Amino acid sequence: MAGIVSYGGYIPLLRLDRGTVFFANAWMNPALFAVAQGERSMANWDEDSVTMAVEASRDCLRGFDKGKVDALYLASLSFPFQDRQNAGIVSTALNLKDAVETADFAASMRAGGSALLAGLNAVKSGEYETALVVAADKRRTKSAFFHEMWFGDGAASVLLGNKNVIAEIKGSYTVSYDFVDHFKGIDKQYDYFWEERWARDEGYNKIAVQAIDGLLKKTKTAGADIARFVMPCVFSREPVSVAKKFGIEKDKVADNMHKVCGETGTAHSLVMLVAALQDAKPGDKILLVAFGQGASAVLLEVTPEITKLKPRKGVKGCLAERKEEKNYLKYLTFNNLVVQENGMRAEGDWKTALSALYRKRKMLLGLVGGKCTKCNTPQFPKSDFCVNPECGALHSQEDFEYADLGGKIKTWSSDLLTYCVDPPAHYGMIEFDEGGQFMCDFTDHVTGNVDVGMPVKMVFRIKNIDTARGFTRYFWKAKPIYAKGQEG
Secondary structure, three states, X not given: OOEEEEEEEEOOOXXXXXXXXXXHHOOOOHHHHHHOOOEEEEOOOOOOHHHHHHHHHHHHHOOOOHHHOOXXXXXXXXXXXXXXXXXXXXXXXXXXXXXXEEEEEOOOOOHHHHHHXXXXXXXXXXXXXXXXXXXXXXXXXXXXXXXXXXXXXXXXEEEEEOOOOOEEEEEEEEEEXXXXXXXXXXXXXXOEEOOHHHHHHHHHHHHHHHHHHHHHHHHOOOHHHOOEEEOOOOOOHHHHHHHHOOOOOHHHEOOOOOOOOOEOHHHHHHHHHHHHHHHOOOOOEEEEEEEOOEXXXXXXXXXXXHHOOOOOOHHHHHHHOOEEEOOHHHHHHHOOOOOOOOOXXXXXXXXXXXXXXXXXXXXXXXXXXXXXXXXXXXXXOOOXXXXXXXXXXXXXXXXXXXXXXXXXXXXXXXXXXXXXXXXXXXXXXXXXXXXXXXXXXXXXXXXXXXXXXXXXXXXXXXXXXXXXXXXXXXXXXXXXXXXXXXXX
16 A cells, blocks of 8 residues: 655745735735735745755654655755755755655646655655655745735645555546646746636646546546545636536635645645645545646545554644734845845855865754764764763764754844844854754744743754855754744
8 A cells, every 4th residue: 555654744934914915016006906815925035945845844754764765856846956956955954864866856836746646656666665755835926916926935745655654545647738827938037927717728627627537537436535625726716616527515625725825836736735634534535636737636545544643733733833924025035026235244255165065964954963972962063072071082973963852042142233134133052952052043033032041943944045156055043932922
């Protein structure tokens, strides 16, 4: 039995109130009011598709032996690198084993579904025991346009395998067409879209319908047996219309999450699937559709194993944690949609020594320090000598992962002089619960609500971007943990 063994999700903490977008742009485009309800997820300035993929995967892998992951497939339409494998960055940040296959999937809104099927085929063939599939997107759009309202940022991840399956994949059916409802040229920053009715009438109502029809016939399943119909589409009526053709009732159609998140690009099929799994019960049949240059339809059946899976934060948990953002200019700044003078302090040379990055990859991307085998003292970074003055052993340290350890703020500073995209910069000393200290930047904090002793967790984020060379540098930051309602 092959299928989903675990799942995870990640939606950024920030939520942009669509009303602020409308009021800022109503003078030139009053039609924005039609889609100005609710809020959309908004990545922080130090988040991108790679960092969100890492967080979704950490949620998915919680409690599992990472050493058994044989493949990692990453899908995105907003990769930070064109010629550097982005899945390789995620794999290193997760501290997966070296003998892991990694691959990027891109160039279609269907890429998330394609990565899912590739992972499934890998475990069904017996080539791999487990495959981690993750999709993430930070969608960049022109301002004052419907797309700015429709789209959101986020990621989702599933672990595939043949043991302890929580949702068996009963079958899939794919059709492929060079159907272009939108595209982005190689030297362009934004997508170009054809008329909406083209995507609705010729795309969803013919191509997606063909894939669903093929799947139901292949698996000998009736539409009335479907407990949850998952088809991402910014036009909320289309999934209902398509489902009706197969006898799937309206209340079985999954919400497209427009009011609480927005569509997260090629990640959205997995984002909606993870949200559906969080509410699923044994015996439920879930029909998933991924659309783009054709369509893939996948049928899953939830098993009793889902009741044994330890709770994940998932998509719903992330949506429950939110920080409202009403500063539209901040959104434009975080997405490089406005040219600003950042001052001389922003003129640093962030050139990365690629040789040092490779040699120190475990420390820099994986947050791996050391632990003395003689006195059990952990320390970061790992070094030749133990820092314990009563030990001082030489070459006694083994690798010790800090990324999943909790900690508290020991000292901290708020700095308005140093350059930061979202000032004031916050940084300080973290003391881990299991020992060891770490000087780092803070992120997702609330200015005026940071204090000594606050609990923190480590998150993988952008350190800075070398704009002269186009290189994104990543590192780990401390995120204060606030009680519900205190996020800002």
